[in-house]
Amino acid sequence: MELYKIHPQHYVAVDCVILGYQDEEIKLLLYPRSFEPYKGNWSLLGGFVQDNESADEAAARILKQTTGLEQIFLEQVASFSEPNRDPEARVISLAYYALIRIDLHDEEKVRENGAYWISIKNLPKLIFDHQEMFGKALVKLQQKAGYSLCGSELLPEMFTLIQLRKLYEAIFQHEFDPGNFRKKILSHGVLEKLSIKDVSESRKGAFYYRIKTDQAEKTSKEL
Amino acid sequence: MELYKIHPQHYVAVDCVILGYQDEEIKLLLYPRSFEPYKGNWSLLGGFVQDNESADEAAARILKQTTGLEQIFLEQVASFSEPNRDPEARVISLAYYALIRIDLHDEEKVRENGAYWISIKNLPKLIFDHQEMFGKALVKLQQKAGYSLCGSELLPEMFTLIQLRKLYEAIFQHEFDPGNFRKKILSHGVLEKLSIKDVSESRKGAFYYRIKTDQAEKTSKEL
DNA sequence: ACAAAAGTGTTTAGATTACACCCATGA
DNA sequence: TCATGGGTGTAATCTAAACACTTTTGT
Helix, strand or coil: CCCHHHCCEEEEEEEEEEEEEECCEEEEEEEECCCCCCCCCEECEEEECCCCCCHHHHHHHHHHHHHCCCCCEEEEEEEECCCCCCCCCCEEEEEEEEECCHHHCCHHHHHHCCCEEEEHHHCCCECCCHHHHHHHHHHHHHHHHHHCCCHHHHCCCCEEHHHHHHHHHHHHCCCCCHHHHHHHHHHCCCEEEEEEEECCCCCCCEEEEEECHHHCCCCCCCC | CCCHHHCCEEEEEEEEEEEEEECCEEEEEEEECCCCCCCCCEECEEEECCCCCCHHHHHHHHHHHHHCCCCCEEEEEEEECCCCCCCCCCEEEEEEEEECCHHHCCHHHHHHCCCEEEEHHHCCCECCCHHHHHHHHHHHHHHHHHHCCCHHHHCCCCEEHHHHHHHHHHHHCCCCCHHHHHHHHHHCCCEEEEEEEECCCCCCCEEEEEECHHHCCCCCCCC
8 A cells, every 4th residue: 555655546437338229220328418527518428436346347337327227248448548538637437338228228217317329320529539439339349240149239039130130230331131141140050040920021021030048158150 | 526526536557468479489578576465476567557647658658667668569458447456455457468579678677677578388377367467468469460460569670481470370379381371471462572581490591571661551461 | 312491382162242033922 | 913022042252271292402
């Protein structure tokens, strides 16, 4: 303690890039900052790391406060530590990104926080370095989608291969060949075909799939 | 400031996974910790983030203090923030990894710090979570080596394709087919063949190559 | 000439891409 | 029956891996 005392201490925050999927678009949870500086400007959801919690726990706490969800996918993005990134005081921020199912989140809590789901195709200007946090989180999401199936985090338990392709198109912001996409996904053998069809999109109907429960974790594929 | 004041502040450290290449092995710079707790145990090189510097700058500062090198490759690995990771006091640590050319470093400085280059094939037990920092840094290095040529960071300006292959074998801890490796590397067109040969390893001699200066940055390849 | 390392070529297998085609169904 | 999305098949291309073969040179 004596030895450390000659060094300064800093506020440490976590900022969460909370991503969901709705209406064929990836959406980001943002809210108009409720206090100065930059009150009213768009911001990621964040908070300060307390004494009794790790940054991971702080991020999970914030996620629960704002969406009501627990035990969801949450991973570090990067740290942001420019001395003047926050004009009010020096704050070192650890950025996280979360993937949630919008259909399961607590709309009440989102409203309480004054937060909104905003399509990443049409993002407003964000405070501080939050834009960069989002950018790096999106790259991480694309990497993750490249080696594991993001369906379970962002889609309901059952989904059609067309829905999954639309999700991937939203993540990578470009189109995939329907035939090739379906073959590639199925070749990994992690999906289980159900006998139920989604008839809302076509006359023929598309079969639902779900991730095989026994090996839901060892998914490995690439696009 | 008023608003932030209700939140705690923390010591923020950076710990550097400093990697080099020597004698066909990847080596890590370690030193026996010079103060309690865990005095005498092997530790990464680290230090505390000061008020006037970013974490990136702090890492660069530590790197210069311990190796004499500046403007070298340095990148974030992850943050480590378990409240009790350091038994002495709460310290949130930001891990970085650096790639340096051992042939260029300042041996004086390393000696002053009591530091040693230790092969990653034979690492001792490290303090705190430093083992995990190293593990994640190695994964990052492997990823980086997968899409860009790590030769410029870890090898001298000129090197033979055999030397480069040995480097990659050290990074990935497995052997590559000599013929296929050379074809793959050359196919990316980022290397320039020189007319000089390294005759120290064989009678025939192996041509030196260097990274094409004009496009040294846009190297992109995969193994 | 021959050993030993450097470097080239060939063959095969698998993955990726583009795209044509068939299927099922409600209106 | 036909328009519409859902789903399958195939040929061309690209890449990766395994490994045989040639080249160079000091002794």
